[in-house]
Amino acid sequence: MPASLIVWILTALILTAVLTQRWWEPRLAARGVDVNGWPLRWWIGGYPRVVLRMWFTWRRVCLLNGLSISNRGNMRRVGDIAVTGMVLRPKPPRMTFPMPTRGGLTVRVYMHPGQTPSPYLSAAHALEHAWRVYGVRVSSPARGQVLFKVTALDPLTGERPAHGGEELRLLQANVGRTEEDDIWLIDFRKVPHWLVTGATQSGKSTLLAALIRALSVQRVALVGIDCKGGMELGLFQNRFHLLATSRTEALGVLGTLVTEIETRMRACRTAGVRSIWDLHEIDRPAPVVVIVDELAELFLSDGSREARDETEQCAVNLLRLAQLGAALGVHLVLAGQRVGSDLGPRVTALRSQLGGRIAHRSHDEASAVMTLGDVNEDAVIVAQTISEDERGVAVVVSGGRWKRARSDLVGAADIAQIANTRGPQWPFLSGPVLEKEEGQAGG
Ligand SMILES: Nc1ncnc2c1ncn2[C@@H]1O[C@H](COP(=O)(O)OP(=O)(O)OP(=O)(O)O)[C@@H](O)[C@H]1O
Ligand SMILES: [Mg+2]
DSSP states (O other), X not given: OHHHHHHHHHHHHHHHHHHTHHHHHHHHHHTTOOGGGSOHHIIIIIHHHHHHHHHHHHHHHHHHTTOOBOSSOSEEEETTEEEEOOOSSOBOOEEOOOEEOSSEEEEEEEOOTTOOSHHHHHHHHHHHHHHTOSEEEEEOSSTTEEEEEEESSOTTSSOOOOOOOOOOOTTEEEEEEETTSSEEEEETTTSOOXXXXXXXXXXXXXXXXXXXXXXXXXXXXXXXEETTTTTTGGGGGGGEEEEEOSHHHHHHHHHHHHHHHHHHHHHHHHHTOSSGGGSOTTTOOOXXXXXXXXXXXXXXXXXXXXXXHHHHHHHHHHHHHHHHTGGGTEEEEEEESOOSGGGOTTHHHHHHHOOEEEEOOOSSHHHHIIIIITTOHHHHHHHTTXXXXXXXXXXXXXXXXXEXXXXXXXXXXXXXXXXXXXXXXXXXXXXXXHHHHHHHHTO
């Protein structure tokens, strides 16, 4: 088979490269190529093995999963009788040469005329077992073709260096990596508001820290609300324009932000535009990302009238920010263990405004359903498979599609570095109001 010859030739080339590594490695390093980052073990050992397995099993897997067809009809005439039967040796669809990636491979398959991608989607699980790989993701990038993205091992386990160096737009944050070994990108211009949930110690605050790290180098104003006394977000106090550590302070900060969106609305109306992104660059205020850790603390009331009024006002202000903020450059990231109607009457309306959902390990099915049930039912099942050992692993749903991802761990050195970064100098349009409020909020 000429294809297997190609694999052996490739393997021989890679082996030669390994044996002569001492010669070429320093030369490449001198030119700025980091060979240590290459997944040589996978390319030399795993990749040829998986490719051979794919070729040897392809015909059988296609037959068993209904992907093969025959050009000849399945009816024959025997004497005067027409007999219907199964055609022997139907043809599997044509597969291109599998191309190695950092942690797996990709292969394109040309569908037979009359086929759709759905039987290929159903066969993905069978392919994972037949090829003994962690995952097979099926997509259809062009008509008549399906693309298999094969992941050899779970990329979310073990210690792996964080991805970096990619050019990102304003409000795009690289917070970790996905199970396809891509960067995990939170893009507020595409999905303006996010909900983050998970049981205690599942990785919510770590994800928020990764988000703050990514946004801290951009021209973005950060506002924090951490009613756990500022234990988590207080670490980044210097980078926040406003930080509230109690519900009373949070109410002040949220009121300030509502005033800010009203000012931005007026500015847009005066300029005759529909969002701050249509304003001239010089007049455009910096976007604001409001990060709330432990949302339930905002809604917790001791039953007194004053506390009830405060929680009610917090809920109304958050809802206004969620409803009006996207076009005005005010974005919300709300994190909590459970975000259900038991927190208050406005929570369901608030949740429905948060298009992006991130669910870490949950205590029970109901919590996963609260986060993901209304956007993607499959994701609820996947979220429940996250184990206690998989801290930081989450199911991310945006635009109706789900993926598994893991946030980067933010260490003490990163925290110190973030604390030294400075945000945009005056990000708000409603300046004097904020100056007054800032003093109150302790930011
Ligand atoms: N992405 C990650 N990679 C590795 N370890 C992680 C990751 N995320 C979290 N952890 C580990 O899990 C621990 C708990 O994480 P974190 O404090 O973010 O959880 P949490 O959901 O905010 O918990 P709580 O509800 O108690 O505030 C961290 O101290 C860290 O050791
Ligand atoms: Mg936390």
